[in-house]
Amino acid sequence: MPMPLQPIKPKNISDQVFDQIRESIFRGQLKAGEQILPERELSQALGVSRTTVRNAINKLVVLGLLEHKQGQGTFVRSPDTRQGNPLAAAMEVQDATINDLLEVRMGLECNAAALAAVRAVKEDLAFMDASLEEMRAEVSSGRLGTEADTAFHMALAYATKNSVHVYLMKNFYDFLFVGIKKNLSHLYENPRNIDEILRQHGTIIAAIKRRDPKEATEAMRRHIQFVQDFFRNRL
């Protein structure tokens, strides 16, 4: 009789550290340009050797998420200086347009909003609220709110509690958002657009807090539709 053996997930320690740091970046806890903890402190804080931490960091450096500066520290690369994402490369070949990306996001994120409305715990909601607040702050201080923007959408992804969805969003983060960024600046040129987007994010969060999947989906649909319309009128 086949004893129902439990799996155990092996996974390298390095990769676990890798995931954790990457997640901090995606969640916006580590902002672009910011310096991360020194390797020695990180290793102590995580309870692993410096060797392991270095492996994880090196991986992130190769992927273009971090940047090493000997004698200074390790820093989070700002998205616009990122290059050489293997996925992004694959995209170029296929002449993907912004609208293509938005269409896919329409499917992925509307669905995600519904899932989040059912499963989000208060921690997830806190992350979403924080991203919203941060975006307001960034905007009122004159900067663009693109990073807080992505932080919001990533927070939503985590709230789905669906590892496949999170995985997808993590890996497509770069060209789902960054690819848009340069064009996004046009969207942010008009203060009215920013206000509208902030309002839309708020509406989505509200629906999720009310545990209303249908309205959450619809709010997300309107949000993405708004962005789509903007680009459509521009071209």
Place this chain on the structure above:
Amino acid sequence: MPMPLQPIKPKNISDQVFDQIRESIFRGQLKAGEQILPERELSQALGVSRTTVRNAINKLVVLGLLEHKQGQGTFVRSPDTRQGNPLAAAMEVQDATINDLLEVRMGLECNAAALAAVRAVKEDLAFMDASLEEMRAEVSSGRLGTEADTAFHMALAYATKNSVHVYLMKNFYDFLFVGIKKNLSHLYENPRNIDEILRQHGTIIAAIKRRDPKEATEAMRRHIQFVQDFFRNRL
């Protein structure tokens, strides 16, 4: 007079090792599938520490040129497996369930169905019809219809005319049907399930032919819901 100083970039030792190995690969001295020297031997041969060699190798692994296999060695990845599935890699380790996959498909494919209803040309419709017919044939000949099944969903993807969606689905199905084919066989065990699925595929195609995005979406939703319910009742 500003002497045109020559750069001389001492460069990291790791990077020097990195360059050397990479060059060997490009020159063909290290052929695809071949095993490279063990780290310990390499470090001795190059006169550097194993740490440094590991850094270089890790970089090449991240870039997809090499592949680590603990207990065996490090191997040169063949070019055709190189740009391979970003999804499948980290998926194995993750605790992704079938339901996670289906939830994401719910978002992606319902959306795709709507797009296809608007954009599918008669060629796309022909492909879908063909997959349906092929699946019928396979089933009635006793074999499983998994390949024709994927063919249907991929035909739908192509019909969206969205290169991003196609790219996602390609990788998605690569992974999907490697990992859970055996579970799928349970679904196909019962002839009634097969008939139902054939019927559902037909309904989706019909809605697309009628250029009815709303009904196409709904038909797809019911289809995936059906599969979800099946697995839910099974566990």
Place this chain on the structure above:
DNA sequence: ATGTGACATTGGTATGACCATTAATTTAGC
């Protein structure tokens, strides 16, 4: 023949030390 288990090989992790580079701080020189 078969399969069980010790063994050798190889990548993964842990320590601890020291080197190299950079920025901040202090000190020497004028």
Place this chain on the structure above:
DNA sequence: GCTAAATTAATGGTCATACCAATGTCACAT
């Protein structure tokens, strides 16, 4: 006082060694 050189502290880069973990091999017992 001010500038420039020297010192120092912080941080990433490298080294050496030991041991852990996974994998395949092969002799040995059954």
